[in-house]
Amino acid sequence: MFRVVAVIAAVLLASSAHAENLVEIAAEIGSFKTLIRALEVADLKESLSAEGPYTLFAPTDDAFTQIPAATLENLMRPENRPQLVMLLKHHVLSGNVVSREWSNRKMEAVPLAGKPVILDARKQPKIGPARIVRTDMIGDNGVMHVIDTVLVPADIESAGTAR
Numbered sequence: 642m643f644r645v646v647a648v649i650a651a652v653l654l655a656s657s658a659h660a661e662n663l664v665e666i667a668a669e670i671g672s673f674k675t676l677i678r679a680l681e682v683a684d685l686k687e688s689l690s691a692e693g694p695y696t697l698f699a700p701t702d703d704a705f706t707q708i709p710a711a712t713l714e715n716l717m718r719p720e721n722r723p724q725l726v727m728l729l730k731h732h733v734l735s736g737n738v739v740s741r742e743w744s745n746r747k748m749e750a751v752p753l754a755g756k757p758v759i760l761d762a763r764k765q766p767k768i769g770p771a772r773i774v775r776t777d778m779i780g781d782n783g784v785m786h787v788i789d790t791v792l793v794p795a796d797i798e799s800a801g802t803a804r
Contacts, residue, residue, distance in 0.1 A: 662690045662782045663697045675705040675713075682717050683725045689733070693782035696734040698768050700791045708791055724797050730754035731792045737784050740766070740776040756794045768792065 664686055667673035676699055680686040689695060705713060716725045730753040738750070740762070747761040750768065758769045766773040771790035778785040 661780050663693075663695060663699075663780045663785050664690045666778055666780050666785055667697075667699055672701045672703070673699055675702050676700060679717065679725060679729060683722060683729050685726065685729055691782065694735075694737045695783035696736060696738040697783065697785045698732045698734075698771065698773070698788045698792065699785050700732065700771070700788050704771070704789050704791050708793070727754050727794060728791070728797055731756060731758070731794050732788075739779075739784055740773075740786070752792075754794060756796075758792060 661669065664677065664680065668677055677686065680689060689697065715721055716728065733753045734750055735753060743760050743762045743766070745763055747759065747763055749757045750760045751757050760766075760768045762773075766776070768786075768788060769790075769792050771788035771792055773786050774789050775787035778787070
């Protein structure tokens with residue numbers, strides 16, 4: 642009887658232990674260093690670590706290499722913080738949006754940046770031009786999905802950044 646009670650107590654304690662927030666999950670995986678650096682520069686790291694819930698479509702470090710290095714450097718400059726903030730908010734939805742909600746569907750998603758993007762999961766799941774390569778990484782403040790391309794809003798793409 643004592644063993645059963647001990648096992649139940651251990652399960653209850655484990656389930657109430659601190660789960661990781663989305664930024665901690667990205668840091669633990671290790672292939673999101675550029676994203677985390679950009680969140681720090683944009684002063685959004687703390688916000689994305691907050692209560693939420695949020696849905697983060699997280700571009701990998703490899704995804705960021707598709708952006709010209711000079712463009713990425715310019716986005717990281719203090720004078721271009723508004724563009725960087727918009728770019729990063731283009732990857733975040735309010736609420737928990739797990740893959741079963743979009744399975745075999747095409748729908749419009751509206752990120753925190755406010756510019757709609759198409760989420761199409763009728764075949765290979767995509768959001769905008771990015772393939773969704775891993776889904777449903779659940780954190781205590783939302784869910785993270787891994788994407789292979791940085792989602793660049795058209796107004797950032799066409800405007801460029803200060804030099």
